[in-house]
Amino acid sequence: MLARSKLEEQGLGTKGGTPPLAETGSPLPPGSHRDEDVTADAWRAHRKHVFVLSEAGKPIYSRYGSEEALSSTMGVMMALVSFVQSGDNTIRSVYSDQHMVVFMQQGPLVLVSVSSSGQSEQQLRQELRYVYNQIVSMLTQASIERIFQHKKNYDLRRLLAGSEKILDALLDLLDREPSFMLSAVRCVPLPCSLRDSLGQTLQKAITPNLVFSILIAHQQLVTIVQEKTVIEDARLEPSDLHLLLNLVGASSAFQAGEIWTPICLPCFNPDCYFYAYISYLDPPDCTVCLLLLSTDKEAFYAVAECKRKIEEAMLAQNALAAIAKAHSYSVSQVGVSDLRHFMYKPFDVPDNHRQLTQFTRDGVPITISGAEAGRLLDLYRDLHSRIHSSSRPLKLIYHVAERETLLAWVTSKFELYTCFSPLVTKASAINAITKLLRWIKKEEDRLFIRYPPKYSTTPNPSRSARKAAADQHDTTDNGFLSLL
Incomplete structure (x- = not known):
C-alpha cells in the first residue's frame, strides 16, 4: 500500500479512477x-x-x-x-x-x-x-x-507488484507478433487524405512541453506527431513504441477513463520519465487510443484539454468510423497467384532517419489456424536469422518445404519475406514478387506514414527534448527510491 500511495503521489493514477498497476495486481484467475x-x-x-x-x-x-x-x-x-x-x-x-x-x-x-x-x-x-x-x-x-x-x-x-501481467503480455506478443523481430512498427492501412487530416488535428492540439502525440487503433499505429526539437537529436524508436502498445493493451484499466502515468522510454532516455496521458476515444469498443507524452508532470489538465480538442475534431470528421472500418488487407487484394502471405519492410521511406521504421503485412488468412500461424512465424524467424547471420549474412533465400515455398530477399531498399504454395517455381516466385512490389509501390501512401507531421511547443527552441527530460529527472523524485 505504501508503494501504491507513493505512486499516486507521483501521478500514477487516473482522474476519478484507479492506478493502472493496481488493476493488474488483482488476483489471477484459477488455473x-x-x-x-x-x-x-x-x-x-x-x-x-x-x-x-x-x-x-x-x-x-x-x-x-x-x-x-x-x-x-x-x-x-x-x-x-x-x-x-x-x-x-x-x-x-x-x-x-x-x-x-x-x-x-x-x-x-x-x-x-x-x-x-x-x-x-x-x-x-x-x-x-x-x-x-x-x-x-x-x-x-x-x-x-x-x-x-x-x-x-x-x-x-x-x-x-502487479506488473507481472504486463510482462506476460509482452512475452505473448513476442511469440506471435513479427514486428519485434523486424524492429519495425505496423500502421493501420488508411487513405492518405484521412491520415494527413488526423496528423493536422494532432498538430493543432498542443501545449508547452508536449513531446509526442500518438494515435493508435487495433494495437497498430494510425499517426504520430513529434515535437520538432525531438527530431534534432533523437527519435522515438520502434522498440519504445512496442512497449507503449503493450502497456496499453495489457491492462483493461486504461479503458476506465483518463490515465496520467509516468512512463520511461528506454531507447530515448533510460534514466527519466515522460508523463503519459492515455485515453480511449471510442468507448465502449476501446479500439482507438490517444497517447500524449509530456515532460511536465503537472500538465494533466492542459494535456486533457488537447485531448478534448482532438476528440471534437475527429467527431466532426467522422474519423472514428473510418478508422473502425480500416482492417488488415487480404493477400487476395494483391492479385498475385500462389502468394499466401508476405511481410515487407521498406528502407527508402522519405526522411527515414527522422521517423519510425515501419513494415506492412497482409492479414493471416482465415483458413490458417493459430497453430499454423505460429508455424509460419517460426519459418520466417528461421529465414530472418539466416539473412542476418553475423558470420554469414545472406541477401536471398529460396526455401522449398513440404507445405510451402518461402523466399526472403534483402536489398538496399527493402526487406521482404514471402510464402507461396509448395509447387511454385523459383522463376514464378520472382515474377510474383515483381508484381507484389509494384502493388506495394502503388499503395505505399495507404500502408505507411510517408511524411510524419511535426509541431513546436518548446519555449526555447535550442533546448532539446532529451535535455528537458534529463533536467526534469534531476529535480523530480521518481517515487521509488524513497521506499528503501
Whole structure:
C-alpha cells in the first residue's frame, strides 16, 4: 500500500479512477500459470521460459510458475554466471540437443531465456532486451541501479507488484507478433487524405512541453506527431513504441477513463520519465487510443484539454468510423497467384532517419489456424536469422518445404519475406514478387506514414527534448527510491 500511495503521489493514477498497476495486481484467475507445478512435465514442456533475477540471486520474475518455487533454480543460474565471471569471462549461452539457454546481464539484473523454439541466440537475446526495457519503462534504469547500490539483496518484486501481467503480455506478443523481430512498427492501412487530416488535428492540439502525440487503433499505429526539437537529436524508436502498445493493451484499466502515468522510454532516455496521458476515444469498443507524452508532470489538465480538442475534431470528421472500418488487407487484394502471405519492410521511406521504421503485412488468412500461424512465424524467424547471420549474412533465400515455398530477399531498399504454395517455381516466385512490389509501390501512401507531421511547443527552441527530460529527472523524485 505504501508503494501504491507513493505512486499516486507521483501521478500514477487516473482522474476519478484507479492506478493502472493496481488493476493488474488483482488476483489471477484459477488455473493461472503462476500456480503451475514447476516439478511437472507440463511445466518443462513449455517452448520458452524467461527468468529475471538480481545479481544476489533474488527471483524477480518467471513466465511460468511462481518465483518462490523457482528460487533454487534461479540460484543455480546465478551460480553459473558467477562461476564464469570468476574466470574474467561472461556466460552468453548454453546449447543442448533440444534447448538453448541464453544469458544477458544488464546492470544489477540477470535475464535468462530457456527455449526449444528453434530461434537463434540473437533473436532470444533481443527478446530478453525487450523484457529488460519493459521493466525499465516502469522504474527507470537509474532507479534500478541506485536501489541495488544501496541494498544488493533488495527484492525488486516489491516495486513490480502487479506488473507481472504486463510482462506476460509482452512475452505473448513476442511469440506471435513479427514486428519485434523486424524492429519495425505496423500502421493501420488508411487513405492518405484521412491520415494527413488526423496528423493536422494532432498538430493543432498542443501545449508547452508536449513531446509526442500518438494515435493508435487495433494495437497498430494510425499517426504520430513529434515535437520538432525531438527530431534534432533523437527519435522515438520502434522498440519504445512496442512497449507503449503493450502497456496499453495489457491492462483493461486504461479503458476506465483518463490515465496520467509516468512512463520511461528506454531507447530515448533510460534514466527519466515522460508523463503519459492515455485515453480511449471510442468507448465502449476501446479500439482507438490517444497517447500524449509530456515532460511536465503537472500538465494533466492542459494535456486533457488537447485531448478534448482532438476528440471534437475527429467527431466532426467522422474519423472514428473510418478508422473502425480500416482492417488488415487480404493477400487476395494483391492479385498475385500462389502468394499466401508476405511481410515487407521498406528502407527508402522519405526522411527515414527522422521517423519510425515501419513494415506492412497482409492479414493471416482465415483458413490458417493459430497453430499454423505460429508455424509460419517460426519459418520466417528461421529465414530472418539466416539473412542476418553475423558470420554469414545472406541477401536471398529460396526455401522449398513440404507445405510451402518461402523466399526472403534483402536489398538496399527493402526487406521482404514471402510464402507461396509448395509447387511454385523459383522463376514464378520472382515474377510474383515483381508484381507484389509494384502493388506495394502503388499503395505505399495507404500502408505507411510517408511524411510524419511535426509541431513546436518548446519555449526555447535550442533546448532539446532529451535535455528537458534529463533536467526534469534531476529535480523530480521518481517515487521509488524513497521506499528503501
